[in-house]
Amino acid sequence: ILNVEQSPQSLHVQEGDSTNFTCSFPSSNFYALHWYRWETAKSPEALFVMTLNGDEKKKGRISATLNTKEGYSYLYIKGSQPEDSATYLCASRNAGGTSYGKLTFGQGTILTVHP
């Protein structure tokens, strides 16, 4: 089993704070790293897919970076808003074989933004 770890497990911030959290994954046989946002009572929603070392992706106030050599990705949220409250999941796919797009998920980081 490919181990994907996320930290911290949960995070409480005030509205307007910037925050970041980490996803670590085995760097051997790396193919792609995904970030998802999962709001309460909704479906998990894809944020980013990154494949290349040094990749940076941005969507509004949220951005992500990727280091495939050391096996980690950071997700940053600038100026957090209460609507950013969600569980943030990362997932890794390794290369080769017949994985059929199989992803291995971390345990998630639960973000709560207080007004």
Place this chain on the structure above:
Amino acid sequence: DVKVTQSSRYLVKRTGEKVFLECVQDMDHENMFWYRQDPGLGLRLIYFSYDVKMKEKGDIPEGYSVSREKKERFSLILESASTNQTSMYLCASSSEPSTDTQYFGPGTRLTVL
């Protein structure tokens, strides 16, 4: 808009009952997945399917089976539900090879009494 639907949002069953969880996607995706989500453990893959009538075990297949008779529909079956199968169940689909982005349904919260 992509759409993955699951048959129930909430389900309560008794120990020993046979349980069917249905998932339907309207994106013509080849791959479909069943996960369960438990606090502190993230999403764990139960089974996946890469084509009609094809299936592969995920990381925690014990106590579950699946059926994929049509491309758009993937069913998860609990032959004899047990209390340790109380969980949130999520279905997803994706299209190979592309970016492998998975599109999720809203989940079914199953309680086994």
